[in-house]
Amino acid sequence: MELGKELVRRGIGLVYGGGSVGIMGVLSRAVQEGGGDVVGVIPEALTPIELSGPMVGTTIVVRTMHERKAKMASLADCFIALPGGYGTLEELMEMLTWSNLGFHSKPVGVLNVVNYYDPLLQMFDRMVTTGFLLQAQRDIIICESTPSGLIDQLLLRGGETARDGG
Amino acid sequence: MELGKELVRRGIGLVYGGGSVGIMGVLSRAVQEGGGDVVGVIPEALTPIELSGPMVGTTIVVRTMHERKAKMASLADCFIALPGGYGTLEELMEMLTWSNLGFHSKPVGVLNVVNYYDPLLQMFDRMVTTGFLLQAQRDIIICESTPSGLIDQLLLRGGETARDGG
Numbered sequence: 001m002e003l004g005k006e007l008v009r010r011g012i013g014l015v016y017g018g019g020s021v022g023i024m025g026v027l028s029r030a031v032q033e034g035g036g037d038v039v040g041v042i043p044e045a046l047t048p049i050e051l052s053g054p055m056v057g058t059t060i061v062v063r064t065m066h067e068r069k070a071k072m073a074s075l076a077d078c079f080i081a082l083p084g085g086y087g088t089l090e091e092l093m094e095m096l097t098w099s100n101l102g103f104h105s106k107p108v109g110v111l112n113v114v115n116y117y118d119p120l121l122q123m124f125d126r127m128v129t130t131g132f133l134l135q136a137q138r139d140i141i142i143c144e145s146t147p148s149g150l151i152d153q154l155l156l157r158g159g160e161t162a163r164d165g166g
Numbered sequence: 167m168e169l170g171k172e173l174v175r176r177g178i179g180l181v182y183g184g185g186s187v188g189i190m191g192v193l194s195r196a197v198q199e200g201g202g203d204v205v206g207v208i209p210e211a212l213t214p215i216e217l218s219g220p221m222v223g224t225t226i227v228v229r230t231m232h233e234r235k236a237k238m239a240s241l242a243d244c245f246i247a248l249p250g251g252y253g254t255l256e257e258l259m260e261m262l263t264w265s266n267l268g269f270h271s272k273p274v275g276v277l278n279v280v281n282y283y284d285p286l287l288q289m290f291d292r293m294v295t296t297g298f299l300l301q302a303q304r305d306i307i308i309c310e311s312t313p314s315g316l317i318d319q320l321l322l323r324g325g326e327t328a329r330d331g332g
């Protein structure tokens with residue numbers, strides 16, 4: 001997986017939701033097998049191996065879904081959304097809302113594979129033109145179509161603080 | 167405010183985030199002044215009058231932003247998203263994700279004033295065509311351009327359970 005290789009190549013670690021299922025399972029194994037740091041944060045209810053598969057890297061067990069998100073947000077230096085469904089979009093929106101509320105000032109990246117997220121980006125632009133969002137809040141989002149392009153931009157934006165989190 | 171009048175006319179109560187600022191402040195006062203039930207759920211950190219204005223209707227004070235959302239979700243019989251920014255979209259996505267996870271089976275309505283949410287709806291359709299979302303999960307969302315049309319559809323979908331929450 002190309003994003004995994006890029007993270008390893010640049011010495012950037014991965015913080016994710018733990019376990020080994022789905023696209024994040026693939027990514028976490030790619031980073032670990034390449035020798036990169038992997039931290040999984042998982043609620044205790046999801047720790048059974050039947051639910052989440054074997055753990056990858058270092059696993060931190062928390063009590064709730066909410067605690068998981070807060071822990072991941074505090075460990076990471078920036079955030080990357082891959083293509084996904086409702087849950088992915090919810091997590092992306094949560095990081096953007098927390099940024100608006102001043103809970104963090106970390107850059108938020110969107111990996112726009114084959115323009116998947118174009119309609120969402122149009123939605124954000126519409127929020128600005130209709131006055132529901134400030135341009136500066138829209139500009140938090142860094143959008144690139146390739147992993148290397150996205151990481152380049154996140155590193156530029158986040159500066160040195162982005163060097164040890166993913 | 168037209169949505170407020172529709173809720174009052176049909177004897178449907180409003181559950182919202184409390185206080186009297188912003189568009190939800192306007193809506194809550196419209197419902198209360200029309201004689202409708204209003205319940206505000208607010209975290210203690212936001213209760214000072216300088217932050218949220220005077221409370222409207224019955225106010226329930228909770229500890230955290232997360233508890234607020236969980237309380238509102240359990241009190242309401244359906245959900246309505248008005249046009250808004252990151253925070254609104256985050257709340258909409260959270261209710262959709264919770265539905266996917268089986269935490270509730272309440273209908274989720276989008277008030278699509280002057281087609282504001284069209285790009286977001288296109289995003290949801292793209293999630294389905296790319297396999298990130300099941301059509302049945304997409305179909306949870308009821309989208310109408312007018313308050314009366316939206317409430318009609320929500321009542322149809324939610325049946326009797328939708329009669330005493332908003």
Ligand SMILES: [Mg+2]
Pocket residue numbers: 090094256260
């Ligand atoms: Mg959320």
